[in-house]
Amino acid sequence: MxxxxxxxxxxxxxxxxxxxxxxxxxxxxxxxxxxxxxxxxxxxxxxxxxxxxxxxxxxxxxxxxxxxxxxxxxxxxxxxxxxxxxxxxxxxxxxxxxxxxxxxxxxxxxxxxxxxxxxxxxxxxxxxxxxxxxxxxxxxxxxxxxxxxxxxxxxxxxxxEEQQLDAVTAVSGSGPAYFFLLIEAMTAAGVKLGLPADIAAQLTLQTALGAAHMAVSSDVDAAELRRRVTSPAGTTEAAIKSFQANGFEALVEKALGAAAHRSAEMAEQLGQ
Ligand SMILES: NC(=O)C1=CN([C@@H]2O[C@H](COP(=O)(O)OP(=O)(O)OC[C@H]3O[C@@H](n4cnc5c(N)ncnc54)[C@H](OP(=O)(O)O)[C@@H]3O)[C@@H](O)[C@H]2O)C=CC1
Ligand SMILES: O=C(O)[C@@H]1CCC=N1
CATH class of the missing domain: 3.40.50.720 (NAD(P)-binding Rossmann-like Domain)
Incomplete structure (x- = not known):
């Protein structure tokens, strides 16, 4: 270089x-x-x-x-x-x-x-x-x-394999937008729960940064880090149960599938 x-x-x-x-x-x-x-x-x-x-x-x-x-x-x-x-x-x-x-x-x-x-x-x-x-x-x-x-x-x-780039596009190419969407939604939910907008925004951003830092530097996986936040019968458990009852994992899988599908479709449409 x-x-x-x-x-x-x-x-x-x-x-x-x-x-x-x-x-x-x-x-x-x-x-x-x-x-x-x-x-x-x-x-x-x-x-x-x-x-x-x-x-x-x-x-x-x-x-x-x-x-x-x-x-x-x-x-x-x-x-x-x-x-x-x-x-x-x-x-x-x-x-x-x-x-x-x-x-x-x-x-x-x-x-x-x-x-x-x-x-x-x-x-x-x-x-x-x-x-x-x-x-x-x-x-x-x-x-x-x-x-x-x-x-x-x-x-x-x-x-x-070149085809794996469709999955890369779905995970990390488009990925920042999914985290920004979550940041927007968490900030808005914090405001609805009574926080001033700037405080909701700062708490959300620092939480995103802190969680990403922890996940990158930890020697345990994200599932274990999540378990460590989730006290039995506590507040996190209530939130995670709500996410999962509403099909969170399926929703993420479907969204990333749509991105990968669009990548492959663009190859067909624009590749001629
Ligand atoms: N944005 C993202 O997060 C990511 C984007 N990509 C890929 O990166 C590529 C660029 O995306 P992005 O930067 O967002 O797009 P932008 O529209 O911001 O940038 C593309 C630039 O290319 C210019 N351009 C158009 N025609 C020509 C030409 N004939 N010669 C030279 N330059 C030209 C455009 O000018 P003008 O606007 O005047 O037409 C524009 O300034 C895309 O193919 C996208 O798939 C990949 C990963 C992530
Ligand atoms: O949305 C897009 O098509 C481009 C590719 C990955 C991120 N942005």
């Missing part, structure tokens, strides 16, 4: 998260470039991260070792076909687009080495979680470059 030059195609939410994490990790501004059609987006990313930005994707790609495709899945085909003539055979393409397969990208880009990955937005605070899959054309050195790119902003775990 010390000398790797990275070009981001698309400088929206996820690219900004990744760029912020890479800069915080110590990558020099000159090692990172980004292209985006939005003038305001380019100005914001340049101002926040000190990097050079371009309206023209080919200019950003020129001289990069790694080209990160960070556009919406719906834009992937057009972007890949447009950048194809600008790519050199040894440039690694890293895609973060949900539901766009390596086979589709190889159709659009030609025989380029591709790492497909699924990061998440906590990459902005270097607490991201990514799953990665490499095609056979990816060299050991390029695998290492992709590993370093994603692990600069959190954990990065390799998968043996």
């Amino acid at each position: 010390s000398k790797t030059r990275i070009a981001f195609i698309g400088a929206g939410n996820m690219a900004a998260s990744l760029i912020g994490g890479l800069r915080a990790k110590g990558l020099e501004a000159a090692q990172i470039r980004a292209s985006d059609p939005g003038e305001e987006t380019r100005a914001r990313v340049s101002a926040e991260h000190g990097i050079e930005t371009f309206a023209d994707n080919a200019q950003a790609i020129d001289g990069a070792n790694v080209v990160v495709l960070a556009v919406k899945p719906q834009a992937m085909k057009a972007v890949c076909e447009a950048i194809r003539p600008s790519l050199k055979p040894d440039q690694l393409v890293v895609s973060i687009a949900a539901g766009i397969t390596c086979a589709s990208m190889n159709n659009w880009l030609g025989a380029q080495p591709i790492v497909r990955c699924m990061p998440n937005t906590p990459a902005l605070v270097r607490q991201g979680a990514s799953g990665l899959f490499a095609t056979a054309e990816v060299s050991a050195e390029q695998r290492q470059q992709a590993q370093e790119l994603l692990s600069a902003v959190g954990i990065a775990l390799w998968l043996n």
Whole structure:
């Protein structure tokens, strides 16, 4: 990573998260470039991260070792076909687009080495979680470059089967939104129970942070940590029984199933 030059195609939410994490990790501004059609987006990313930005994707790609495709899945085909003539055979393409397969990208880009990955937005605070899959054309050195790119902003775990990325998308790609939804719902419930809004919000956020810290650092699993909070015939037991009587686990399974299904469906719809 010390000398790797990275070009981001698309400088929206996820690219900004990744760029912020890479800069915080110590990558020099000159090692990172980004292209985006939005003038305001380019100005914001340049101002926040000190990097050079371009309206023209080919200019950003020129001289990069790694080209990160960070556009919406719906834009992937057009972007890949447009950048194809600008790519050199040894440039690694890293895609973060949900539901766009390596086979589709190889159709659009030609025989380029591709790492497909699924990061998440906590990459902005270097607490991201990514799953990665490499095609056979990816060299050991390029695998290492992709590993370093994603692990600069959190954990990065390799998968043996590309299809598992649908599950990764359901668990960790979309996952931050589920926790934010829980935070919203707990804060609102706290207010309904009589707390001032700012106190309900602070208590909820610190509880989320504390629980995540405990779960990450503990040598027992989440089920045991939960048992330790749950006094017999106490308040937690009342809440957990209410959650479970209303089908909590089934609800979570169904929701993640919907996300994984949508990822696979997008591959079908957008991969042609
Ligand atoms: N958001 C998330 O939590 C996660 C998103 N992803 C994936 O990351 C990708 C990007 O998502 P996100 O950052 O949220 O989306 P954004 O819309 O925030 O960012 C995409 C950017 O790409 C720009 N763009 C559009 N067309 C082109 C083009 N031809 N060349 C260069 N740039 C272009 C867009 O500009 P404009 O708006 O003007 O069109 C926009 O600024 C998606 O594929 C998504 O599946 C993966 C994991 C998590
Ligand atoms: O909602 C989405 O489609 C993207 C992919 C994972 C998170 N956001």
